[in-house]
Amino acid sequence: MTFGELIMFTVRLLAGTGVFLVGVHLLTANIEQLATGKIKDLFEKTADRRLVNVGIGAATTALIQSSGVTTVLIVGFVNVGIMNLHQAAAMIMGANIGTTITAQIAALSAFPVTTYIQIFVFIGMMMSMACKSDNLQKTGFILSGLGLIFIGLSLMSDAMKYNRDAIQHMFEVVTNPFLLFGIGIFLTALVQSSSATTSVIIAMSVAGLTIGTGGNEVLFIILGTNIGSCVTALMSSFTSGANAKRAGLIHLMFNTFGSVLFFILLMCWPDFMNDTFRTWFGSAATEIAMFHTFFNLTCTILFLPFCNIFVKISELLIPEKKAETAVTYLDERMLSSASIAISQLEKEMILLSDTAMDAFRTAYRSFYKKDKSLIEPSQDLINQAGGIYHTIVNYLIRLSAQSKLSDEENISTLHNNVGDVMRIAEIADNFTKYTQRSIRHDLHFSDSVKAEIDVMVQRLEEMYALTKRLILEKDEGLLAQIDQAEQDIDAFRKKLLNRHMERLHSGECKPExxxxxxNLVSNLERLGDHLTYIAHTIEG
Structure with missing residues (x-):
């Protein structure tokens, strides 16, 4: 091969790889957005049954065509405490099975019919430009992505066919299993996609190229790709808590142990490929794809009963830090899936509202008991609510910057809701001021007056419990009860103010x-108003 031919080969190969990766990205990103609700539903079905979690991991990865995305989401869920390590370990094993779907799709390029699939690029782009529906546009991009995958594979195969003799001569001399294993790890870590590396190897097989003697050599590269694929999850967990790091380590251990086990098997059985997959399947591309699936399926069956051991080893290697971290449901890894991110934001908003209501309760007790010692704990809770509020707002801004138009309404609603929740914290702050003023000016309120206020506060507590249920359960049937509670609170305010005016006229209450x-009674009514605003955002 001359220098000029080498340059042309490299250009064609890289161009084909680039087109393939663009196709995978279009396919993955748009399937993820189109099926984001289903992904959310799958993750919410997380159970303590290992086979169920394996199925969720496999189904999610097969759906979005990326084990990297699935594993990063799993790490994110572990980091925020929604999923425990035992559940994550089984899901990661399932994700490894699901990721082999991409190789199976790539293997179809060995059949002539896939040439016609390339027309999907044109059909998909016409759909995305002509259709106004967001879902139809995403479907168009999915079709275009699928077509680009096969165009990329075709470009790679053609580049190799043009220089098959020279390339074959180079690959024939590469027979060292350890070197091939290392090549698989390095290339996959470099592109952060085992699917891309495996697909390049499949494109080589379609071009009629073989690695080494044409025996087990290609399988050593496939084993290496499984270890290299752990890089994405490991990098994602570096800046996270101990459990997230453990999830990344479990992924690495599972893939490493499985690869080493099969490495030993292939070393002891030199004719493994010829005796098994080459006998069962007629296409080299199909043989490679089937081995990839067989490897991950076998490893899952072998290691699934030992999930607890993987978890214990990870806990020993990565001990828990003594410093406590703030409880949060938000993780930047979930920003890639708007539906999941919005669901987590709703939970974080409930955390914010619980904190704001705790601040209000503490401030109210401080006023009720005229206890100055409760002012500081109330202020601490108000400050804590402020910190959660700023975290949510920053997260919403980041989500909005990369979300689709269809998600903007939900994001805008959350912006408004967290603002209403912070008004509760402000009301708590007002109550601490009323307490300070009462103590400073030696103001006294009778037990009967306090009892009347207490009835109003209890109704607000009932209203908050209903609003919280409404947000979490999405049960619009609760709106009628919330509206009735708000009307009761408005009536309470008028009643209390009228009685106060009567006491003033009779001299029973001091003007000061x-x-x-x-102001106190008006603030209680305002709290009810803000809860009503939050509740009614669920409509539609």
Whole structure:
């Protein structure tokens, strides 16, 4: 091969690889967005049954065509405490099975019919430009991505066919299993996709090229790709908590142990490929894809009963740090899936509202008991709510920057809701001021007055419990009860203010208490209003 031919070969090969990766990205990104609700439903079915979790991991990865995305999401769920390590370990094993679907698709390029699939690029782009529906546009991009995958594979295969003799001569001399194993690890770690590496190897087989003597050599590269694929999850877990790091380590251990086990098997059985897959299947591309699936399926069957051991080893190697981290449901890894991110934001908003309500309760007790010692704990909770609020807002801004138009309404609603929740924290802050003023000016409120206020506060507690259920359960049937509670609170306010005016006229209440009392009752009514605003955002 001359220098000029080498340059042309490299250009064609890289161009084909680039087209293939663009196709995979289009396919993965749009399937993920189109099926994001189903992905969310799958993850919510997480159970303590290992086979169920394996199935969820496999189905999710097969759906979005990327074990990297699935594993990163799993690491994210572990990091925020939604999923435990035992569940994550089984899901990761399932993800390894699901990722072999891409190789199976690539193996279809060995059949002539796939030439016609390339027309999907044109059909898909016409759909995306002509259709106004967001879902139809995504479907168009999915079709285009599928077509680009086969165009990329065809470009790679053609580049190799043009220089088959020279390339074959180079690959024939590469027979060292350890070198081939290392090549698989390095190339996959470099592109962060085992599917891409495996597909290049499949394109070589379609071009009629063989590695080494044409025996087990190609399988050593496939084994290496499985270890290289762990890089994405490991990198994702570096800046996370101990459990997230453990999930990344479990992924690495599972793939490494499985690859080493099969490495030993292939070393002891030199004719493994000829005696098995080459006998069963007529296409070299299909043989490679089937071995990839067989390897991951076998490893899952072998290691699934030992999930607890993987978890214990990870806990020994990565001990828990003593410093406590703030409880949060948000993780940047989930930003890639808007539906999951929005679901987590709703849970984080409930965490914010619980904190704001705790601040209100503490501030109310401080006022009720005229206890100055409760002011500081209330302020601490108010500050904590402020920190959660800023975390949510920053996360919403990042989600909005990369979300689709169809998600903007939900994001805008969350922006409004967290603002209403923070008004509760502000009301708590007002109550601490009423307490300070009462103590400073020696203001006294009778037990009967406090009892009346307490009835209003109890109704607000009932209203908050209903609103919380409504947000989490999406049960619009609760709206009628919330509206009735809000009407009761409005009536309470009028009733309490009327009674206060009567006490003022009779001299039973001192005028200097009026400012605190009127503002306090008005703030309670405002709290009910904000809960109503939050509740009604669920409509539609």
């Amino acid at each position: 208490c009026s400012s605190v009392y009127i």
